[in-house]
Amino acid sequence: MHEKQQAAWRSRRGLLELDILLQPFVQNCYDSLTDAQKQSLHEMLNLDDVVLLTMLCRPPSSGKFKEVVQAILTHHQGKQSFSQSRD
Numbered sequence: 001m002h003e004k005q006q007a008a009w010r011s012r013r014g015l016l017e018l019d020i021l022l023q024p025f026v027q028n029c030y031d032s033l034t035d036a037q038k039q040s041l042h043e044m045l046n047l048d049d050v051v052l053l054t055m056l057c058r059p060p061s062s063g064k065f066k067e068v069v070q071a072i073l074t075h076h077q078g079k080q081s082f083s084q085s086r087d
Contacts (some may be wrong), residue, residue: 003038004030010045018053024079025072033071040068 007030011022026041033041044052044065059069 003042007038007041007045010042013049013052015049015053018049018056021056021072021076025075029071029075033068037068037071040064044068 004026007026008023011019011026013019013022022045030038030041044055047055055065055069056072059073060066
């Protein structure tokens with residue numbers, strides 16, 4: 001399976017909150033990630049849902065997931081700002 005397709009499939013989680021954050025990010029941003037960021041994302045997608053949700057709610061200040069977590073949250077905030085401005 002192609003790496004992006006694999007990430008898209010694995011971004012479908014058991015928690016709706018994770019689906020809302022991860023699926024649009026993978027679809028819209030995966031191709032622009034560096035190889036290191038893609039590797040970090042794939043490693044993150046191997047984590048349990050609760051661990052992953054905690055990481056996204058309390059972003060790490062350092063470590064290998066910091067950049068990808070920040071990118072996911074920034075992407076989500078941008079989508080939120082856009083949808084709120086349309087209301």
